[in-house]
Amino acid sequence: MLTEISRKRTETGTKTKDIVTMSKKKIVVLTGAGMSAESGLSTFRATGGLWEQHRIEDVATPEGWHKNPGLVLEFYNQRRKQLITALPNAGHLALAALEKDFEVEIITQNVDDLHERAGSSKVLHLHGELTKVRSTGPGAEVFELSPDQYTTHLGDKCPKGYQLRPHIVWFGEAVPEIDNAIHITGQADVFVVIGTSLNVYPAAGLLHYVPRTAPVFLIDPNEVIAPQPHIAVIKKGASEGMKELTELLKAYR
Ligand SMILES: NC(=O)c1ccc[n+]([C@@H]2O[C@H](COP(=O)([O-])OP(=O)(O)OC[C@H]3O[C@@H](n4cnc5c(N)ncnc54)[C@H](O)[C@@H]3O)[C@@H](O)[C@H]2O)c1
DSSP, rough: OOEEEEEEEEETTTTEEEEEEOOOOOOEEOOOOOGGGGTTOOSSSSGGGEEEEEHHHHHHHHHHEEEEHHHHHHHHHHHHHHHHOOOOOOOHHHHHHHTTSEEEEEEEOSSSOOHHHHHHHEEOOOTEEEEEESSTOOOOOOOOOOOGGOOOOTTTTTTTTTEEEEEETTTTOOTTTTHHHHHHHHTTTTEEEESSSSTTTTTTGGGGSOOOOOOOOEEOOSSOOOOTTTTOOOOOSSSHHHHHHHHHHHHGO
16 A cells, blocks of 8 residues: 655656655564564563573673583573474564565564564564574674574584684673664654563663654553553554554554
8 A cells, every 4th residue: 555655756858757656654663582472482571580491691691601601502502492393473474464565674682583484574683693603703703504503512613713602692792783773763654562571771772762753552461661652552462462553553554
């Protein structure tokens, strides 16, 4: 459906004609661990601040890595093993389907690849990707793991001889993609937040960069922020919530 029309006048010989270009409205979506909960990947909150029975300090910080790199590598090997059998849920699929009527950009805090596997074409991973590893040497070169070689162990090195580590942004590390995420957020015609406790910064701060004119929807079965007049809360899980949102978004096409 036509959503926004921009007209350009062009000269063709002596005649002037209008060229009508249709541009879709842009929906920017910020997702967190709750997005993948219905795919069987657990969130932090569900497990009392633990990630799959592990303390965050042990498996998702530079200190944890220096203390016990073998444990950290094995933790992410297990997450990859879990990811192989996980499938995108109805929420992921509904987000991908929105691309028919909107330009959709997803900014995800998730390290899984379920948005991509659901068919979403623009996904920015703020906190890294399970399917990649990177060198601990200068330049921090990134390498894609092939699904049949989905593990990394102590002694696995990059071509320059440096130990490989998970391509994950750990707590306490810089978030290299945050400027891109801020830029994308600033272009939103509609902003959607799904399945994040909004406890992790700078991701949670993206809400401050949403243009004032853009409606904001938040899908989460739990209350994550105090009610605010400009945020429409859909208090449901990702799949049910996306069903409701898809209907509501028809008004914005
Ligand atoms: N799948 C993953 O990639 C994964 C899983 C666990 C943790 N993490 C990492 O942990 C950090 C945690 O921050 P966070 O805010 O993303 O997660 P979080 O665990 O802090 O919060 C999860 C949110 O999801 C909500 N939720 C639970 N079930 C849901 C459902 N069915 N549908 C929708 N929402 C649901 C919870 O109410 C909560 O608000 C992120 O940095 C992320 O990288 C990633």
